[in-house]
Amino acid sequence: MNEAEQQRALSLDRGLFFINYKSAEDSVSPPRVIVAPAKGHERHMEIILHPDATEPTLYKPNSGLVVRVNMPATLQVQVQPTKPGGSRSAIVRVEQIQAGGIPSATDSDSGMGPHVATEGLKVLGHVAGRGDIVVGPNAWIAGPAAPSRVEGVALEWPDKPLSVDIRYAVQLANGQTGSGRMVPLGAYAGTRGRALPLTGVVLEMSGTDELRFVAEAGFLNAPTLRAVGRRVVLSGPTNREPLVGIRIGIERNATAEVAATPAPPPSRKPSGGSPRVRVFRSQQRQIGAAR
Structure with missing residues (x-):
């Protein structure tokens, strides 16, 4: 060995x-x-x-x-x-x-405080007929109550711990240009105004064992999918169903x-x-x- x-x-x-x-x-x-x-x-x-x-x-x-x-x-x-x-x-x-009662350098410099996993994350989704919608963590964009075609997503996290790296990608219907390309935090993945629904979303996190994604997605004529982990893949049963709702959160393991x-x-x-x-x-x- x-x-x-x-x-x-x-x-x-x-x-x-x-x-x-x-x-x-x-x-x-x-x-x-x-x-x-x-x-x-x-x-x-x-x-x-x-x-x-x-x-x-x-x-x-x-x-x-x-x-x-x-x-x-x-x-x-x-x-x-x-x-x-x-x-x-x-x-x-x-x-x-940690020293009891004393704020640690880990909390202030890297952002790994006890509440970091639930604060600060913003998710943008471009929804057909409604435009860009921005929500906080664990909130639906479209989704079960109002399903509608999602054509693009972007993640923002201003208070992200310095050691953590986040990337994501989307799958576009018919394998259009940009499908599957990983982009960094803050970048928009998808299209606008082209009637091209997303058929999949991939989320990746590195640089920590303490945090993970918790995500749910609804695809047309398919049950709601839930995935948890530092790498999350969301897609319908045949990988061709349009995405009609998504919510993303980050939590501490x-x-x-x-x-x-x-x-x-x-x-x-x-x-x-x-x-x-x-x-x-x-x-x-x-x-x-x-x-």
Whole structure:
């Protein structure tokens, strides 16, 4: 197995994080967990060890270390067996630490405050016969109460966290020019005044594991579709039905789990069972964090 198959990359915003080695599948010979900045991110973070530790390696469950991130950066979490053919299955929890009652730099600089997921997003939709309509998060444009052909969309989020990147695309009837082309936040995707309905919408978010899209769409003669995730694809049963209503919101993940399942060596399966490293990103709270 190569190194890339045994490690997980985590994008962290500015702040203080506790890396907690929670448990291992093999309690007798648990794998070790190695923590390090991603290449090129060494100057963006500092790893704080226990006074008796000499390297950023956790050798058994119920151990941990602290990472101080000065600017958004990527942390590598790698799991290695302690003996040939040993288990490589471990659960690691990443918990953000905040000083109680003191506004954090994460809240002010990157925008990852407790209410960021429900504030500030604006969605524009161009509706046939009605023109441009602008709504807030989780509000319908056209939709079940007033279905009408939607010909284009645009998203605005002035208070977007700096680390978050959002792109989106629309599918146009008959594969017209511009169909499927990803555009950045603020750009208009679709047409106006050409009677070309949308037949699909794609939303993508990167730079965070803490936020996700929650979107619903109505397509002509089809049930309302709901999708949740950092990448959302909305389309009708045959991908040809016109879009007649849409609403888009962004929310904080209630439980954000990142799991990596490395493949076993081709020659034999490790005796410790199926190898995996499961990394949990915890939601913020006043002291410590728990997901």
